[in-house]
Amino acid sequence: xxxxIHFGKGEVNRTGDIVAxxxxxxxLVTGRSSTKKTGSLDxxxxxxxxxxxxxxxFDRIEPNPRATTIDEAGxxxxxxxxxxxLALGGGSAMDAAKAIATVALSGRPIHExxxxxxxxxxxELLPITEALPIITIPTLAATGSEANSGAVITNxxxxxxxxxxxxxxxxKAAILDPELTYTVPxxxxxxxxxxxxxxxxxxxxxxxxHANVQDELTEGLMRNVLIYAKKALDDPKNYEARAxxxxxxxxxxxxxxxxxxxxxxxxxxxxxxxxAHYDISHGRGLAIITPAYFEQIIxxxxxxxxxxxxxxxFRITEDNDKRAAKAGIEALIHWYKEIGVYDTLQGxxxxxxxxxxxxxxxIRVNGNGTNTIPGTHNMTADEVxxxxxxxxx
Amino acid sequence: xxxxIHFGKGEVNRTGDIVAxxxxxxxLVTGRSSTKKTGSLDxxxxxxxxxxxxxxxFDRIEPNPRATTIDEAGxxxxxxxxxxxLALGGGSAMDAAKAIATVALSGRPIHExxxxxxxxxxxELLPITEALPIITIPTLAATGSEANSGAVITNxxxxxxxxxxxxxxxxKAAILDPELTYTVPxxxxxxxxxxxxxxxxxxxxxxxxHANVQDELTEGLMRNVLIYAKKALDDPKNYEARAxxxxxxxxxxxxxxxxxxxxxxxxxxxxxxxxAHYDISHGRGLAIITPAYFEQIIxxxxxxxxxxxxxxxFRITEDNDKRAAKAGIEALIHWYKEIGVYDTLQGxxxxxxxxxxxxxxxIRVNGNGTNTIPGTHNMTADEVxxxxxxxxx
Numbered sequence: 001x002x003x004x005i006h007f008g009k010g011e012v013n014r015t016g017d018i019v020a021x022x023x024x025x026x027x028l029v030t031g032r033s034s035t036k037k038t039g040s041l042d043x044x045x046x047x048x049x050x051x052x053x054x055x056x057x058f059d060r061i062e063p064n065p066r067a068t069t070i071d072e073a074g075x076x077x078x079x080x081x082x083x084x085x086l087a088l089g090g091g092s093a094m095d096a097a098k099a100i101a102t103v104a105l106s107g108r109p110i111h112e113x114x115x116x117x118x119x120x121x122x123x124e125l126l127p128i129t130e131a132l133p134i135i136t137i138p139t140l141a142a143t144g145s146e147a148n149s150g151a152v153i154t155n156x157x158x159x160x161x162x163x164x165x166x167x168x169x170x171x172k173a174a175i176l177d178p179e180l181t182y183t184v185p186x187x188x189x190x191x192x193x194x195x196x197x198x199x200x201x202x203x204x205x206x207x208x209x210h211a212n213v214q215d216e217l218t219e220g221l222m223r224n225v226l227i228y229a230k231k232a233l234d235d236p237k238n239y240e241a242r243a244x245x246x247x248x249x250x251x252x253x254x255x256x257x258x259x260x261x262x263x264x265x266x267x268x269x270x271x272x273x274x275x276a277h278y279d280i281s282h283g284r285g286l287a288i289i290t291p292a293y294f295e296q297i298i299x300x301x302x303x304x305x306x307x308x309x310x311x312x313x314f315r316i317t318e319d320n321d322k323r324a325a326k327a328g329i330e331a332l333i334h335w336y337k338e339i340g341v342y343d344t345l346q347g348x349x350x351x352x353x354x355x356x357x358x359x360x361x362x363i364r365v366n367g368n369g370t371n372t373i374p375g376t377h378n379m380t381a382d383e384v385x386x387x388x389x390x391x392x393x
Numbered sequence: 394x395x396x397x398i399h400f401g402k403g404e405v406n407r408t409g410d411i412v413a414x415x416x417x418x419x420x421l422v423t424g425r426s427s428t429k430k431t432g433s434l435d436x437x438x439x440x441x442x443x444x445x446x447x448x449x450x451f452d453r454i455e456p457n458p459r460a461t462t463i464d465e466a467g468x469x470x471x472x473x474x475x476x477x478x479l480a481l482g483g484g485s486a487m488d489a490a491k492a493i494a495t496v497a498l499s500g501r502p503i504h505e506x507x508x509x510x511x512x513x514x515x516x517e518l519l520p521i522t523e524a525l526p527i528i529t530i531p532t533l534a535a536t537g538s539e540a541n542s543g544a545v546i547t548n549x550x551x552x553x554x555x556x557x558x559x560x561x562x563x564x565k566a567a568i569l570d571p572e573l574t575y576t577v578p579x580x581x582x583x584x585x586x587x588x589x590x591x592x593x594x595x596x597x598x599x600x601x602x603h604a605n606v607q608d609e610l611t612e613g614l615m616r617n618v619l620i621y622a623k624k625a626l627d628d629p630k631n632y633e634a635r636a637x638x639x640x641x642x643x644x645x646x647x648x649x650x651x652x653x654x655x656x657x658x659x660x661x662x663x664x665x666x667x668x669a670h671y672d673i674s675h676g677r678g679l680a681i682i683t684p685a686y687f688e689q690i691i692x693x694x695x696x697x698x699x700x701x702x703x704x705x706x707f708r709i710t711e712d713n714d715k716r717a718a719k720a721g722i723e724a725l726i727h728w729y730k731e732i733g734v735y736d737t738l739q740g741x742x743x744x745x746x747x748x749x750x751x752x753x754x755x756i757r758v759n760g761n762g763t764n765t766i767p768g769t770h771n772m773t774a775d776e777v778x779x780x781x782x783x784x785x786x
Contacts, residue, residue, distance in 0.1 A: 002395045007653050210633055213617050213640050220609030227605070240603055247606050247653075256649050260400050260640075 001254055003147040004173045007247065009239065012043050012137060012177040015086075016051025022133045022172055023084035027077040027104070028055045029097045030088040031062070038183040040139055044088055056080045058100075061089065064154045064161065064275055064282075065096040070110045074103025077132065084133045084172075090188070091143030091195075091282070094136045095151035098169045101131035113164045114153055128166030137175045140184050141245040142192030142283060144199060144253025146174040154276055161276035162365050176250060178243040186233055190339040191283030192249065193229035197222060198267055198286040199252040205298050205305055206375050207263025217257045219312045224248045226313070229339050266375035267293050269366035270384055273358045276365075280348045287341040288348070292390035294329050296383070301376035346393045355392070359385035394647055396540040397566045400640065402632065405436050405530060405570040408479075409444025415526045415565055416477035420470040420497070421448045422490045423481040424455070431576040433532055437481055449473045451493075454482065457547045457554065457668055457675075458489040463503045467496025470525065477526045477565075483581070484536030484588075484675070487529045488544035491562045494524035506557045507546055521559030530568045533577050534638040535585030535676060537592060537646025539567040547669055554669035555758050569643060571636040579626055583732040584676030585642065586622035590615060591660055591679040592645040598691050598698055599769050600656025610650045612705045617641045619706065622732050659768035660686055662759035663777055666751045669758075673741045680734040681741070685783035687722050689776070694769035739786045748785070752778035 006018060019026055028044065035041040036059075048055050058073045077085065077100060085104065087097030099110045113128055136146040145151060150165040184192070204218050224244055231241035251257060270293075271285040298306045299322070307321040310328025314335075318324040336342040346352070363371055363381045372378035399411060412419055421437065428434040429452075441448050451466045470478065470493060478497065480490030492503045506521055529539040538544060543558040577585070597611045618641055624634035644650060663686075664678040691699045692715070700714040703721025707728075711717040729735040739745070756766055756774045765771035 005652070212620070213614065213637050213644065216613030216616060217610055217644075220613045221606065223609060224606050244606050251606065251610075251649070256644070259398070 001147065001170070001256065003171045005147065005176060005250070006173060007176040009179055010177065011175050012040065012180055013047050015044050015137065015175055016047035016049070016053050018173050018175060019048065019053050019084060019086060019135055020051045022135070023053065023082075025054045025056070025080070025082050026084045026086040027073065027080070027082040027100065028057050028086045028088065029061055029073065029100060030057075030059050030093050031090075032059060035088050035139060038139070038180075040088060040137075040180050044086070044137065055086070056082060061093050061096045063092050064279060065092045065099070067110050067114070067153055067155045070096060070099040070103055070153060073100045074110070077104035078107060082132070084135060086135050086137070088137045088139065090138065090140035090192075091145045091152075094138060094143065094145040095153065097134050097136065098131070098145070098151040099153050099164060101134045102128050102164065102169070104132050105130060110153060110164070111155065114155070114160075114162050128164060128168045130168040134169065134171040135173045135175065136171045137177070137180070138246065138249075139180045140188060140192050141181055141242070141249040142188075142195045144196070144249050146176065147171060147250050148253050148255065152272065159276045159361070160365050161272040174250070176246055178239055178246050181242045181246060182237045184236070186236075186340065188281075189232050189236070189245075190229065190341045191281045191287075193225055193245065193283070193339055194287040194336065194341045195283035196225050196245075196249045196252050198283075198290065200225070200257065201309065202265045202267055203258040203261055203263030204309065205263070205302060206266070207258060207261035209302075209305065211261040214258050214261045215308070219309070221248050221252055221257055222309070222313045226335055233339055264374035266297075266373050266379055269373050270362050270387065273362040273365065274345070274350065277354060277358055277361075278348065278350050280350075284341055284343060284348060287336050288343050288345055289387055289391045291329055291333055292387045294332070296387055296390065297376060297379070299325055299329075344393050345388065345391050352392060355385060355388045359388055394540065394563070394649070396564045398540065398569060398643070399566060400569040402572055403570065404568050405433065405573055406440050408437050408530065408568055409440035409442070409446050411566050411568060412441065412446050412477060412479060412528055413444045415528070416446065416475075418447045418449075418473070418475050419477045419479040420466065420473070420475040420493065421450050421479045421481065422454055422466065422493060423450075423452050423486050424483075425452060428481050428532060431532070431573075433481060433530075433573050437479070437530065448479070449475060454486050454489045456485050457672060458485045458492070460503050460507070460546055460548045463489060463492040463546060464496055466493045467503070470497035471500060475525070477528060479528050479530070481530045481532065483531065483533035483585075484538045484545075487531060487536065487538040488546065490527050490529065491524070491538070491544040492546050492557060494527045495521050495557065495562070497525050498523060503546060503557070504548065507548070507553075507555050521557060521561045523561040527562065527564040528566045528568065529564045530570070530573070531639065531642075532573045533581060533585050534574055534635070534642040535588045537589070537642050539569065540564060540643050541646050541648065545665065552669045552754070553758050554665040567643065569639055571632055571639050574635045574639055575630045577629070579629075579733065581674075582625050582629070582638075583622065583734045584674045584680075586618055586638065586676070586732060587680040587729065587734045588676035589618050589638075589642045589645050591676075591683065593618070593650065594702065595658045595660055596651040596654055596656030597702065598656070598695060599659070599767070600651060600654035602695075602698065604654040607651050607654045608701070612702070614641050614645055614650055615702070615706045619728055626732055657767035659766050659772055662766050663755050663780065666755040666758065667738070667743065670747060670751055670754075671741065671743050673743075677734055677736060677741060680729050681736050681738055682780055682784045684722055684726055685780045687718075687725070689780055689783065690769060690772070692718055692722075737786050738781065738784050745785060748778060748781045752781055
């Protein structure tokens with residue numbers, strides 16, 4: 001994990017010095033409004049100015065960032081001779097920065113790098129071994145994108161949301177200043193927590209079952225998400241809560257907690273279809289489909305794993321695995337309700353008649369040329385549809 | 394953490410390819426006999442030959458590696474134009490490799506880099522920002538040296554054992570093949586486990602107390618040491634046991650479990666004096682003095698931390714902190730006895746009349762110019778002596 005972590009109160013004010021070690025001119029990538037309202041953008045700009053780093057501001061990253069936006073920002077970075085992409089924002093800004101860094105260096109459109117996209121030929125993908133240097137400043141504890149080598153990009157025309165990745169995308173540095181997350185609204189805080197929790201359970205449920213070190217680390221991080229999401233919602237400017245949540249989000253996807261365990265991300269695959277078709281929050285989408293996924297897939301295939309999670313994370317005291325697993329699902333739903341992410345597909349505006357299409361699309365985009373997606377077993381479109389239907393109302 | 398981890402069964406057979414990415418010629422550093430007896434050295438040499446990497450063998454690293462040996466190996470690496478130092482062995486071989494890589498690049502004797510050494514001027518130490526590339530192949534789960542930037546070197550003439558460190562010492566890669574540890578004798582396996590456990594509790598006891606993510610990760614790793622040390626002793630060729638123990642040893646000192654928590658290593662400081670004066674095993678020395686350290690220092694300063702460890706690691710159910718802490722010490726002693734590291738200073742051949750001198754030396758070598766060493770409070774020579782005396786018989 002080659003990304004250097006700068007963690008702590010006020011670290012954002014060191015941005016200029018940290019960037020200056022890599023570049024004289026940066027493309028500063030952020031969204032349209034929130035970092036301006038909260039003052040984070042001002043802090044970053046002040047720090048860049050103080051360190052003598054020049055920058056070009058690109059402030060048009062949308063939630064679920066789109067390929068067309070990436071290509072435009074990449075063109076600007078090339079024309080302006082930016083030597084580094086600096087991301088300020090949530091997962092969208094950080095994922096966009098990775099894609100922009102790729103396009104800016106190669107001059108090729110991002111769709112050539114997107115896995116499973118209609119526009120890309122799956123087997124002829126360009127591996128991303130190099131890109132412009134990237135530095136991330138997360139303003140939200142959620143995606144873990146700040147310190148790993150993956151990103152998710154949406155092609156809004158084809159309704160495809162899929163991943164890019166490669167060793168060239170590891171940020172040079174991640175500046176984790178928990179105070180930047182004080183102003184995150186409750187719904188984003190909760191959606192972010194649901195996202196972190198999902199990152200933790202996906203590999204835990206689907207990966208190698210003989211990796212107790214990884215399991216214990218993962219359970220420890222899960223317990224932290226449960227506790228500190230609630231604390232951050234109760235008291236948004238509680239440093240300890242925000243710091244724990246932010247550090248957990250980074251550790252959840254940094255490759256350490258589940259190192260070597262392998263595993264698949266079927267719930268992410270399903271959710272990405274939902275948010276490619278409907279512009280819903282990723283974390284919210286994950287929370288909506290997780291209970292049905294646990295009921296229909298994990299309870300059948302690996303009830304003992306769900307039971308272990310129930311006991312070690314939700315403190316369920318029940319010896320029978322199936323009963324413990326079911327109690328774990330109930331406890332998870334209870335937590336979703338407490339933090340305010342419990343919802344239905346109908347509740348976020350999805351139409352029932354689109355479920356079939358979205359189930360098929362999940363397989364097409366993530367199926368890697370097969371008619372299933374990997375999980376505890378290879379899941380079919382019908383199984384995905386069944387989960388969507390159970391999550392509908 | 395820039396070290397690339399190659400973990401798994403048979404990974405040692407990829408050594409040649411992994412080294413070839415960095416160098417055409419390596420100095421292969423190992424001890425006098427065990428890697429020859431077990432066949433590990435043959436595997437490494439076969440792999441180097443297959444990949445066309447030439448090497449010079451330096452097989453004279455002693456336990457508690459000495460400055461004179463380092464300087465000689467460094468001279469050989471320079472004369473032979475070795476481009477990389479490849480370590481095969483336990484903490485001694487890996488620590489030696491880091492020191493040799495430093496000397497080989499700079500041409501300066503290692504004592505100029507050793508913290509707290511009589512020979513070095515504390516405030517004029519050369520920071521180790523560069524060294525020859527290093528690759529480690531641990532044959533023992535213990536020191537965690539395989540993937541961090543520190544090392545401990547002994548000056549046998551002055552009876553000083555002290556650290557070197559710096560960003561230049563991170564290995565390029567660590568090849569973690571649990572099968573290489575199948576042949577580790579029971580006493581080394583147990584000493585290694587005691588060492589890992591100490592790495593985990595030192596920062597946990599002395600560092601920031603508001604770092605629950607780090608605490609949970611640390612406790613998870615501790616539980617793994619307890620379990621898998623016993624399994625490895627019961628069944629030395631159990632892959633799962635050896636793999637878990639090896640991965641835990643790496644994670645314990647990789648900087649992740651305790652990241653940002655800070656903390657001090659007073660028990661290591663005390664033990665280093667013991668093994669600088671008497672050539673005892675580091676892990677055994679740690680196990681001998683830990684109960685008295687817990688009794689005299691932690692029980693007084695932070696009984697709640699010891700109580701937390703007792704509850705979360707040893708599953709003590711006791712609400713009162715002092716009582717839980719005391720039960721935790723008993724449980725730890727019980728584990729030490731089970732794995733066979735429970736001992737006394739007298740039992741490993743240390744003379745009572747040397748205790749005072751060694752207490753004073755602990756402060757001098759580790760005191761950083763002050764007359765105390767850091768811990769939950771700044772500990773004096775008298776406090777160190779008191780711990781040594783309580784551990785004597």
